[in-house]
Amino acid sequence: METSPLDTTDRQLLQALQQDARQTVAELATKVALSPSPCWRRVRQLEDAGVIEGYHARLSRKKLGYGVTGFVQLQMNNHTPEVVAAFEREVVALPQVLACHNLSGRYDYLIEAIAPDLEAFSLLVRSKIGSLPGVKEISTSFSLKEVKHAGSLPVA
Numbered sequence: 001m002e003t004s005p006l007d008t009t010d011r012q013l014l015q016a017l018q019q020d021a022r023q024t025v026a027e028l029a030t031k032v033a034l035s036p037s038p039c040w041r042r043v044r045q046l047e048d049a050g051v052i053e054g055y056h057a058r059l060s061r062k063k064l065g066y067g068v069t070g071f072v073q074l075q076m077n078n079h080t081p082e083v084v085a086a087f088e089r090e091v092v093a094l095p096q097v098l099a100c101h102n103l104s105g106r107y108d109y110l111i112e113a114i115a116p117d118l119e120a121f122s123l124l125v126r127s128k129i130g131s132l133p134g135v136k137e138i139s140t141s142f143s144l145k146e147v148k149h150a151g152s153l154p155v156a
Contacts, residue, residue: 006051009034011155013042014051018152021055058151066114068121069143072129073107077136086133096124107139118142 006014012032016023023031029039046052061069076087091100091111099112111129115121121142130138 006155010042010046010051013039013046014155015152017043017052017055018155061114065116067117068115069146070113070115070121070125071141071143072111072113072125073103073139073141074109074111074129074132074135075106075137076108076134078134079108083134087135090132091129094124094128096128 009032013028016028016031025036025040025043028043029036032039034042043052061067076083087109088100091097091109094113096113096115097111098114101110102108103110113121113124113129115124125138125140129135
């Protein structure tokens with residue numbers, strides 16, 4: 001799909017799938033005014049092109065016992081390719097880390113992580129994140145309230 005732009009039907013398919021990825025091909029086809037076979041082919045093309053990366057269930061952090069969401073900003077003391085690769089490999093392996101972004105500006109990385117409570121979050125930051133390769137400085141903030149969680153991307 002990188003070589004050709006998305007047409008109106010592709011965009012409608014993507015929007016419908018973001019709203020409900022569990023709908024049948026027949027239901028999806030009805031929403032985009034296609035018969036099921038061409039609809040299925042279009043979805044497969046979007047998957048093959050990497051536009052659709054996967055299908056996921058959104059779980060409740062609270063119901064699963066994760067009462068704390070925190071953001072950890074890290075400054076690295078070493079930016080060699082080996083240290084950066086080791087850091088990124090180890091941060092990816094931490095199940096409590098939901099996202100990690102390499103940043104421009106004062107901090108090198110921003111990590112979004114979860115824990116059951118403040119004590120567990122503190123332990124995660126001090127014993128795991130703080131000991132990752134190349135970490136020099138850590139600054140932590142906590143989410144007081146989630147105002148928006150974008151469950152879908154704009155495709156219009």
